[in-house]
Amino acid sequence: MHDIRAIRENPDAFDAALARRHLSPLAAQLLALDEARRAKILAAETAQAEQNRASKDVGAAKARGDEAEFQRLRALVAEKKSEVAALHAEAGEEDARLTAMLAEIPNLPLAEVPEGKDESDNVEVRRWGTPREMDFEAKEHFDIKGVKPGMDLALAAKLSGSRFMVLKGAVARVHRALAQFMIDTHTTEHGLSECWTPVLVKDEAMYGTGNLPKFAEDSYQTTNGWWLIPTSEVTMTNFAAGEIMEAADLPVRMTAHTHCFRSEAGSAGKDTTGILRQHQFEKVEMVTLCKPEDAITEHERMTGCAEAILQKLELPYRTVVLCTGDMGFGSQKTYDIEVWVPGQQTFREISSCSTCGTFQARRMNGRFRPEGGGKPEFLATLNGSGLAVGRCLIAVLENGQQADGSVVLPEALHPWLGGKTTISPEGVLV
Template identity: 55%
Template sequence: MHDIAFIRANPEAFDAAMKRRGADPVADRIVALDAKKREAQTRVQEAQSRRNEASKAIGQAMGQGDKDRAEALKAEVAEIKAGMPQWEEAEHAADAELEDLLARLPNIPADDVPEGADETENVEVASWGEKRNFDFEPKEHADLGPALGMDFETGAKLSGARFTFLRGDIARLHRALAQFMLDTQTRKHGYTECNPPVLVNDAAMYGTDKLPKFAEDSFRTTDDRWLVPTSEVSLTASVADQILGDLAEPVRLTAHTLCFRSEAGSAGRDTRGFIRQHQFEKVELVSICRPDDSAAEHERMVRCAEHILEALHLPYRRVFLCTGDMGFGARKTFDLEVWLPGQGAYREISSCSNTGDFQARRMNARYRPEGEKKTRFVHTLNGSGLAVGRTLVAVMENYQNQDGSVTVPQCLASYMGGVDKLEPAA
């Protein structure tokens, strides 16, 4: 959500920011709706004040025996009461229209976000690791997977397209990756492990900017709950409507959960394999911090995600997303893209975003600086540390052998119970 006071004071700057996000100028309409709402509020407040004064004066007039004045005041009160609903309705209507308009506008990009229309104009800012030189033609994970227990046919039979059934050691490797990520983020990086609900209400989805924009991309139950598209929703919304302390240290939360996306906006993309599923798992990172700390916290979060890739010895690059490719609620985003030799391409495996106070305003999450009475909105950040299924894909393609087996990365040895290689079925 946007700061209406900023828009009133800086309409041209706001429109310029929206233009960077590909949105039409809208500040004049916002200011006009805000003025209409404020006028109606003033009329209601003035009417309430005068009604109270007149009601009090009625008693005084009656006590003084001035019946004519009392009757005149009663008539005035009746007239005020009759007119108030009109202004109350005008206030509610303007407020609802204004809230709906603001809720559909993307976040303002940070000043240093590169300009661009789409993902082709993102900027690579760093890379890590050396790509493996194979002495055979590396396969894509979708070709390696079936012999290793990655059963696409059974997943489709049970649930339809974009579902997969994992069996045996590959299911264990998937679990091992999640445990390794969670242990690393909690024991080494100071995140607090959480086990949040994956079914949430409208308020949690709205507060984390998933509604109304992404309703079509999400799954809804028959009792009007939502299956979370990411545990960012549950973790971030856990501080909704709260006033936190001084936040001398950021609140850092992590969770390994199932995630669900209908992928309505991604029809036809990555229909083959394990890359884009309706049901998947992710280790999410969320930070709640003071505004002055959010830039450093963003860099820290990205490094926490990169550490997992480096521990697994998976080559990757860091990409600074341009204005046209950045997520709706983000003001600044870095993607991590892992190298997949079977595809001969880098693919996104983590996206770490600083949303500033955009989500905090929607869910009324604040903190109180030490020694101050006035509260301020927190800044919220989120990122993948990492997407478990995509990491499994990266391990399969980078650690594959000519015979179709996949070597288990050394850092996962303690999680695999002595299994050091996934062997294809005979």
């Protein structure tokens, strides 16, 4: 959510930042709504003052026996009372219009974010690892001989339709091990606090992170009004909703492993084979709450935590900073980490780490009290995948595949697999 006071102070800068996101100017429209709202509030306050004066005079007229003045003033009090109520209602309507408009405007990009229209304009900032040279044609995960017995997409389609998966045996075990490996690494080596959260949330939680109202079609809603979370960013970020934290307790760095649900609206025809793009999937998410001045440092730290998982798994990747035209709704700056998938001979997104500044905190009224006291200020919030478990499974299977259809698993994962090191061509963990 944007601060209307900041827009009042510098409308040109606000419109210039929107232009970087390829959006039309909105400051004039917002300020017109703001002016109408403030005019109604001022009129209500003026009428209230007149009502208060008349109320005092009523008693004086009664005391001196001036019946005519008493009746006139009493009628004036009733008139002003109705006027005040009407003006407050009108001010509320103007405020609702302004809030609704502000709620659908994305966050403003930081000055350092590169200009661009779409993902083709994203800028690579670093690479790690070298894709392994294979003396055979690399297969996609679902076509690897040893994987086929443990990845039943036909059964998933029978049970639920497209974009679902059923994992069995060795593949299911590796999938579970990956999630446990990620959580354990983040908590024991990266200093993140483990959380376990609901996957069903109220409207307010989805609104707070910017998923509502604009992106309702991207998520699933139950018949009784709950929303299935698209990621535990929604739940963990909302820990701060309506709260005032102490500056001494910041930063708060959290991680959670949850099921996630996305409708994949607008992705018809994209990644329909395999498990790259699913309606239901698992993710290890990271969320940080901090002081605004620490957000950039925390962003680099969080991205490093995600990269460390890939390095431990020996998976080549590259990190890109998203351009202004490819950023998410709530983001000020985003790094995407893209892992190498040999079956497609390309890099595919496996993590997205964003700093949102105070944008989400304003929506959910999440604040902190500065050290030494003073007026509470809005928190900064950050979120990132650490990592998407299904996509990490794809990368592990494809990068570890052998000519005979077996899969050699990363050494770092062996302790979470009971010492097993390989998926055999027959699909058995050995």
